[in-house]
Amino acid sequence: MTAAAPEGVRALVFDVFGTVVDWRSGVARDAAPFLARHGAAGADPAAFADAWRRRYQPAMDEVRSGRRPYTRLDVLHRENLEKVLPDFGIDPARVPAAELDDLNLAWHRLDPWPDSVAGLTRLKTRHIIAPLSNGNIVLMLDMAKRAGLPWDAILGAEVAQAYKPQPEAYLRTAEVLAMRPDEVCLVAAHNNDLAAAQRCGLRTAFVARPTEHGPGQTKDLRPEGDWDVVARDFLDLAARFGT
Amino acid sequence: MTAAAPEGVRALVFDVFGTVVDWRSGVARDAAPFLARHGAAGADPAAFADAWRRRYQPAMDEVRSGRRPYTRLDVLHRENLEKVLPDFGIDPARVPAAELDDLNLAWHRLDPWPDSVAGLTRLKTRHIIAPLSNGNIVLMLDMAKRAGLPWDAILGAEVAQAYKPQPEAYLRTAEVLAMRPDEVCLVAAHNNDLAAAQRCGLRTAFVARPTEHGPGQTKDLRPEGDWDVVARDFLDLAARFGT
Numbered sequence: 405m406t407a408a409a410p411e412g413v414r415a416l417v418f419d420v421f422g423t424v425v426d427w428r429s430g431v432a433r434d435a436a437p438f439l440a441r442h443g444a445a446g447a448d449p450a451a452f453a454d455a456w457r458r459r460y461q462p463a464m465d466e467v468r469s470g471r472r473p474y475t476r477l478d479v480l481h482r483e484n485l486e487k488v489l490p491d492f493g494i495d496p497a498r499v500p501a502a503e504l505d506d507l508n509l510a511w512h513r514l515d516p517w518p519d520s521v522a523g524l525t526r527l528k529t530r531h532i533i534a535p536l537s538n539g540n541i542v543l544m545l546d547m548a549k550r551a552g553l554p555w556d557a558i559l560g561a562e563v564a565q566a567y568k569p570q571p572e573a574y575l576r577t578a579e580v581l582a583m584r585p586d587e588v589c590l591v592a593a594h595n596n597d598l599a600a601a602q603r604c605g606l607r608t609a610f611v612a613r614p615t616e617h618g619p620g621q622t623k624d625l626r627p628e629g630d631w632d633v634v635a636r637d638f639l640d641l642a643a644r645f646g647t
Numbered sequence: 648m649t650a651a652a653p654e655g656v657r658a659l660v661f662d663v664f665g666t667v668v669d670w671r672s673g674v675a676r677d678a679a680p681f682l683a684r685h686g687a688a689g690a691d692p693a694a695f696a697d698a699w700r701r702r703y704q705p706a707m708d709e710v711r712s713g714r715r716p717y718t719r720l721d722v723l724h725r726e727n728l729e730k731v732l733p734d735f736g737i738d739p740a741r742v743p744a745a746e747l748d749d750l751n752l753a754w755h756r757l758d759p760w761p762d763s764v765a766g767l768t769r770l771k772t773r774h775i776i777a778p779l780s781n782g783n784i785v786l787m788l789d790m791a792k793r794a795g796l797p798w799d800a801i802l803g804a805e806v807a808q809a810y811k812p813q814p815e816a817y818l819r820t821a822e823v824l825a826m827r828p829d830e831v832c833l834v835a836a837h838n839n840d841l842a843a844a845q846r847c848g849l850r851t852a853f854v855a856r857p858t859e860h861g862p863g864q865t866k867d868l869r870p871e872g873d874w875d876v877v878a879r880d881f882l883d884l885a886a887r888f889g890t
Contacts, residue, residue: 478825532788540823541800541823542825545799545800549799556791557791558801563806580784580785581788582785
């Protein structure tokens with residue numbers, strides 16, 4: 405399907421939500437008891453996760469457009485939570501703030517896909533590995549500590565002060581690493597993220613995650629660009645990179 | 648000498664140069680063959696390390712004062728290297744840039760004190776651990792990967808865009824961690840660093856490193872403030888924090 409990994413790659417940086425971890429199942433798991441407690445026992449927790457996530461890109465667009473200064477994702481998630489609850493018949497003003505704060509941390513408690521930790525552990529032996537996520541530092545840090553994700557450093561939107569797919573998110577990450585863009589490879593399950601990275605000169609690796617959006621997923625089922633690597637999972641990815 | 652560790656500390660952040668790693672021996676080790684190669688075989692490599700390091704604070708002062716925008720330490724080290732070489736009879740213009748670049752990476756190749764890795768590994772089981780160094784991200788990252796320092800994330804000057812002891816370096820680090828300052832404890836071998844952190848509301852832990860500056864060290868041999876913890880080394884520190 406693809407040739408060997410490109411030579412000269414020194415750092416692998418990873419999209420995280422969907423690529424490394426299963427956000428939909430994790431958010432649904434934590435939302436289920438919350439919804440039941442607040443009178444929405446009949447609601448589908450996965451539909452709630454989807455609805456919360458649908459507000460993710462529009463919230464970041466406010467920052468990308470410059471209408472709003474860089475605001476970390478934990479804050480955007482918290483605002484979006486208050487916006488989505490009424491759609492499920494819950495008035496956020498009647499929920500104790502501590503409960504909303506705790507549900508917001510569901511994004512810190514996501515489980516990795518079964519191959520993620522093993523693949524990253526192998527890749528780490530020969531490459532620098534770091535998230536290049538729109539998630540903020542403490543979100544990534546809590547997630548990594550709980551799940552055992554062995555990152556060398558936590559990079560991404562908060563370090564770059566820019567949200568993907570803005571070029572600054574990729575270019576500043578390479579700059580922080582003191583590397584040329586072509587020494588950095590983005591690993592992602594999303595074709596649009598890879599396309600933006602490629603336009604900045606980064607190398608690209610696609611790993612399909614066909615159930616990220618549940619059983620009816622229709623997008624990102626296959627590579628839709630000329631990516632440097634296409635791997636079945638993170639173990640296959642590790643093999644491509646010689647580990 | 649001191650009571651048990653303060654309760655409520657969730658993250659331990661570390662000064663690195665001198666506290667976690669032995670910069671003087673490491674820089675001297677890498678400088679020795681360089682000096683010999685360029686006609687300064689009689690020079691004392693440790694004196695060269697000291698001379699290079701003496702230009703560290705003045706270079707950061709340019710940034711602290713606002714006369715210069717945030718500039719990462721790798722760049723300041725490289726500039727300082729060119730300034731210090733003439734004191735040892737070497738004209739930097741006559742040295743290939745690649746050799747200067749490589750010597751500059753001596754700061755990425757420093758060895759930890761004998762107790763550092765074991766202590767950090769124990770502390771990591773119950774706390775978030777991260778550098779809060781004036782060193783930039785890739786410097787800390789390369790050092791950690793080579794030495795096996797098991798950081799959860801790499802924080803510090805480049806994330807905060809401010810050099811210690813400016814208050815922003817400590818306060819933005821707590822903010823990135825989404826913690827109150829008193830949930831964060833700075834570990835350092837330098838009383839002035841701890842004093843600045845304490846003024847910002849952080850907890851403080853002193854670990855003496857009596858040979859950081861060589862056998863004739865006269866400063867920072869003992870605690871000079873009301874620090875929350877005074878530990879003999881990182882193993883003692885780990886014991887104080889219950890690990």
